[in-house]
Amino acid sequence: MLEADVIQYRGFRNIERDGKAVGFQICVRSDYYRGVWLSQLRPGKVVVDGVTYPKEDVIWEINGKDHTVAELAEAGGEFWRITDVATLKIMKDGGLSQGFHDVSVRFAASCSYMPPFLDQFDEDGDDRSFNGGTYTRKNMIIV
Amino acid sequence: MERRVKRGVAIYSYSGEYGRTMNLEDCFKDLRDMGATGIEILANSHIDSYPALTDEYVAEWMRLCTAYGVEPVEYGHWIDSRLYRNREISPQEAREKLVNDFQIAHRLGFRILRTKMGVINAELAPMENWREIIESVLPEAEKYDVVMCPEIHLTTVLSDRFVQDYVDFINETGTKNFGLNIDLSVFQNRFDVPGVVVFNPDCKHSQPEEIIPLLPYVKCIHAKFNKMDDDFNELTIPYPEILKILTDYGWEGYLLSEYEGEKKDVPGFVSHELRKQHVMMKRILGY
Numbered sequence: 001m002l003e004a005d006v007i008q009y010r011g012f013r014n015i016e017r018d019g020k021a022v023g024f025q026i027c028v029r030s031d032y033y034r035g036v037w038l039s040q041l042r043p044g045k046v047v048v049d050g051v052t053y054p055k056e057d058v059i060w061e062i063n064g065k066d067h068t069v070a071e072l073a074e075a076g077g078e079f080w081r082i083t084d085v086a087t088l089k090i091m092k093d094g095g096l097s098q099g100f101h102d103v104s105v106r107f108a109a110s111c112s113y114m115p116p117f118l119d120q121f122d123e124d125g126d127d128r129s130f131n132g133g134t135y136t137r138k139n140m141i142i143v
Numbered sequence: 144m145e146r147r148v149k150r151g152v153a154i155y156s157y158s159g160e161y162g163r164t165m166n167l168e169d170c171f172k173d174l175r176d177m178g179a180t181g182i183e184i185l186a187n188s189h190i191d192s193y194p195a196l197t198d199e200y201v202a203e204w205m206r207l208c209t210a211y212g213v214e215p216v217e218y219g220h221w222i223d224s225r226l227y228r229n230r231e232i233s234p235q236e237a238r239e240k241l242v243n244d245f246q247i248a249h250r251l252g253f254r255i256l257r258t259k260m261g262v263i264n265a266e267l268a269p270m271e272n273w274r275e276i277i278e279s280v281l282p283e284a285e286k287y288d289v290v291m292c293p294e295i296h297l298t299t300v301l302s303d304r305f306v307q308d309y310v311d312f313i314n315e316t317g318t319k320n321f322g323l324n325i326d327l328s329v330f331q332n333r334f335d336v337p338g339v340v341v342f343n344p345d346c347k348h349s350q351p352e353e354i355i356p357l358l359p360y361v362k363c364i365h366a367k368f369n370k371m372d373d374d375f376n377e378l379t380i381p382y383p384e385i386l387k388i389l390t391d392y393g394w395e396g397y398l399l400s401e402y403e404g405e406k407k408d409v410p411g412f413v414s415h416e417l418r419k420q421h422v423m424m425k426r427i428l429g430y
Contacts, residue, residue, distance in 0.1 A: 002163050004408065033158035034187035039227050076226045076236075079187075079194055083162040112225040112261030112270075119225065130342075 002029045006135040007103055008085055014095030014142060021095030024048075024142070025061075027085040028105050032131060035082050036109045038062060038075035042132060044106030044123035046088060053090050055123055061087040100139045108132020146430050147395040148386070150421060151181025151216050153365060154189060156400060157414075159407030161188065167203075171211040173414050177421040181216035181397045182208075183257070183363075186244055188219075194240070196247045204251055216397045217324070217363050218253035218289075220244040224261025224270045231261075237276045242283045249287040255362045257324050258291040267298060268305045274312060277321060284320035291321050292362050297328035301349040301357065310360055322362035325354060326401070331369070333379040338405050339369045351384040358394050366398040371419040375426065386427045398424060 003009060011027030026046065030036070043060060046053040060067045062080050066089070080086060088105060108121040108131045121129045128134070154161070154170045161170075167189060174182060186193055192200050208215065222241065226232045241258075248256055260269040270276075277291060284291060295306055306323075313321050330351055334344045354361070370378045386398075400420055406412045 001166070004163050029162070033155060033161075034185055034221075035193060036187070037223065037226055040223065040225075073228055076232075081191060081193065082188055083191055110223075110225055110228070112223045113221065113259050113267070115262060115265045115267070116225075117265070 002083065002085065005137050006031050007105055007137040007140070009137075009140065011085060011087060012103070012140050012142070015089060015091075016095075022093065023089060023091040024096045025090070026088045026103055026105060028088065028107070028135065029085055030080060030082045030109070031135065032109045033082070035080055038067065038072045038078045038080060040110040041072050041080070042108040042110060042121040042123055043069045043072060044108075044134070046090060046106070047104040048096065049101055057090055059089040061089060096142045098142055100141060102136065102138045103140050104134050104136040106132075106134040146428075147393060148389050148428055149181060149397045150177070150179045150424055150428075151183065151213075151397045151399045152177070152179050152417060153183035153217070153219070153399040153401040155183070155185055155219070156402040156417060157407075158188070159413065160410060164410045168207060171207045171213055173417065174213050175211045177418055178425075179400070179421065180213060181399065182213050183217035183219060183399045184215075185219040186247060187221065190247065193247075194243055196250060201250060208252070215252040217255045217257050217292075217399060218244070218248040218251070219257040219259065220248075221259045222261055222270075222276065231270065234272060234276050234279055238279050241276075241280045245280070245283055245287040245289050248289050254289055255322075255324075256289050256291050257294050257363070260293055265298065266303055266305075267296065268303070269293065277312070278316065281316070281318055281320055284318075289320065290362050292324040294324045294326050294365065295329055296326040296365075297331055297348070298343055298346050299329060300347045301325075301329055301353040306357070310357065313360055323357060323360045324363045324365060325357065325361050326365035326367050327380050327382075327385060328365075328367040328403070330381060330385060331367070331379050332381065336370050336378045339379055340403065340405055351381055351388055354385070354388060355392060358389075358392055361394065361396065363396055364389075364398050366400045366420070366424070367403055368400065368416070368420050369402075369404045371416055371423070373419075375419055375423040377420065377423060382423060383427055386424070390428065
């Protein structure tokens with residue numbers, strides 16, 4: 001079972017290589033009632049403690065496979081289930097410091113059964129649409 | 144009394160809890176409590192191996208249906224016409240996904256499909272090449288014994304042109320593999336009730352009797368509900384009139400409950416509202 005918040009406590013940690021932190025990862029569940037093909041995702045920016053990581057800096061791992069946002073846009077044959085998390089990975093020397101962090105993740109899903117004028121999402125903006133928005137969870141802990 | 148109108152549940156209703164505080168078996172447990180004998184699943188939501196179908200899932204599905212006395216009624220799937228950001232999908236791309244859904248639905252025991260098409264305007268008219276796409280898969284639909292049903296849903300009203308286009312398509316092709324799913328939201332005549340989630344307060348609505356000429360084409364009904372009171376009345380949709388028409392005209396099929404009100408993510412809330420709605424439907428139906 002997943003946590004009720006879109007941003008999950010489980011899975012939030014630094015990414016280590018050769019014993020050194022080289023980045024960090026955040027797990028999110030879908031906020032949509034149905035799973036989507038990856039090309040329907042509208043991945044946006046990630047903000048940690050006020051620092052913005054543009055969408056191009058975020059790798060989305062879904063079903064064990066890494067995707068850049070450009071690759072997601074073409075992945076119309078791969079599917080993100082609502083019972084699985086996506087792991088968002090961001091490279092950053094040293095990772096995040098031990099202790100509390102405020103985390104925001106922005107994304108949405110395109111929805112063909114809604115009128116085209118409603119099926120819009122600004123990945124880099126801050127507004128909510130019917131099918132997505134910016135999700136925030138405060139005081140996430142890096143151990 | 145003949146019991147042609149049957150009660151079921153679209154487990155879309157549980158979307159605020161599914162995968163968090165409820166799993167598939169919890170849904171079946173609720174259905175048994177309500178005496179609901181049919182279920183609608185959404186392929187993209189409730190099949191944990193989608194777009195594949197594993198033997199493990201099939202075995203568990205069969206176990207649940209048998210254990211809880213529930214039959215597979217409707218399989219929800221989509222034609223995501225805007226699958227890619229910069230172009231509409233081709234008929235061939237749509238066809239591949241449709242045939243996959245036919246195969247899954249057939250293996251799980253579903254005959255009726257709620258085929259949700261991409262739309263092009265505020266009235267929810269389908270994409271312009273819907274006939275071409277649907278016609279291209281009619282042989283496979285026949286082979287796998289499934290009936291594709293677009294869902295007629297608010298903000299559409301029954302008098303909208305494309306509803307008649309669907310009927311004309313059925314008559315012109317003579318197909319038995321295309322029909323209609325009427326969502327009772329098309330009869331919603333109250334938008335000002337506290338607790339009702341309203342996207343478009345100026346929405347038109349249809350009158351209950353407008354469903355009569357469509358009944359021969361209606362394979363399934365979404366028993367949409369938004370707000371129950373504690374006397375077991377639904378406050379936004381004229382259920383007594385609609386259900387009387389269905390029984391008077393001898394319509395046979397399932398009413399699949401679909402909750403669209405508030406507090407979907409409050410654990411237990413939707414389960415409670417569904418029970419109220421099924422009390423209402425039992426009282427009106429008389430069984």
